[in-house]
Amino acid sequence: MAAPMRNVDEIRNRVILGEFGVKNVHSTDFPGNYPEYDDTWNQKKFQKNFRIDIIQMDENSMEFDMVGIDAAIANAFRRILLAEVPTMAVEKVFIYNNTSIIQDEILAHRLGLIPIKADPRLFEYRNADDEEGTEIDTIQLQLKVKCTRNPRASKDSSDPSELYINHMVYSRDMKWVPIGNQADVFGEAGIAPVHGDILLAQLRPGQELDIVMHCVKGIGKDHAKFSPVATASYRLLPEITLLQPVKGEMAERLKRCFSPGVIELESIEGTPVAKVVNSRLDTCSREVLRHDDLKNLVKLGRVRDHFIFSVESTGILAPDILVSEAIKVLMAKCRKFLNELDSVEME
């Protein structure tokens, strides 16, 4: 067990999870608040304390730690990941023929939510008054499906897959129609929905769909269909401190109060003694505070500047690219206001 932290350090660095509330939530390390600390912004000190550790990364999701940054900035990154990183999605749906039982607007809504695997950095935003769309700001997709009866089905089958042809409309039926020079730019791979097995509508013989779609670039703030992440979230690193040695049967009960893998029992002189092995795995349910004999033996808290980010992408862009783009969006916002300040100063 580490020596107990000085009270001031604890207020500055830890969020305390109590039985009835959470204390020390806000960051207080601003210049002038603590007489013996110099809290002025110092880029060198920040760079010395800051680190990023990538825990796990694959093509759709990643988990990484950001240590040494304040919640205000970490939250800004999270908000930008959700709402301000642009993607391409279906915006205008021209329905030439829809004789299915799915209503036009329902179908159009569903088409808008399908993630389209097109790199948004290669496109520009469409101008507000532009109706047609050019090759630099629009992707055209077409969905043309007609359901017919299968002449070769046996007389007494009742399985729709056997009786009908094209009775399920999937997102893989959305075909890309290149405009202008898009065929050269995207050529081989083409543009298509990320997943081909999303069911859009079901048809029966005689029903057909003839739809043309225009995809434009947008951000999640405008409509959630443009959000590039399945979700992006962060949590603070939990910290569990045992105030006294916990032995025997109480140690067993203590172990069960936390998520599996957090507390291990090691045998010292025959009796099991509880030891905190991996507080990162804890979900902070504060179960231990429900037991009167255990609640005074532990101190639960979170480290205020250690963020465990979890980013899951919808498949349009890789998660590490999404995080890079989010940071660039925040920089662009700052630069926009700096330029505005400079242009005002000029006048």
Next chain:
Amino acid sequence: MAGTEETRKPVLEMVQAEGTDEGCVTFVLHDEDHTLGNSLRYMVMKNPDVEFCGYSITHPSESKINFRIQTRGGLPAVEPFRKGLNDLTEVCQYVLDTFEARVKEFSDREAAMD
């Protein structure tokens, strides 16, 4: 200039009450919300010359924030505002560089293990 330029939507306005010096200014930032507001407030508060810094969203239906800075000792409020924006840009640049370096390191390590 007046005739040929079309009316642009304002991006940043500065409001100063009558009779006060340049040290107390409210900046109105259009098309912004807590994303930039809170992070910029944090960076400006880290400046020891700033006596007060806060932001508020005037109405949830309008996407603009009132960002107020009051300085100590008569320093013009534009100074800590500019410094806050510059510091935030520097932080983002360092975070971006660190992140990209670590991602590259991670993927190199993964490729080496296969």
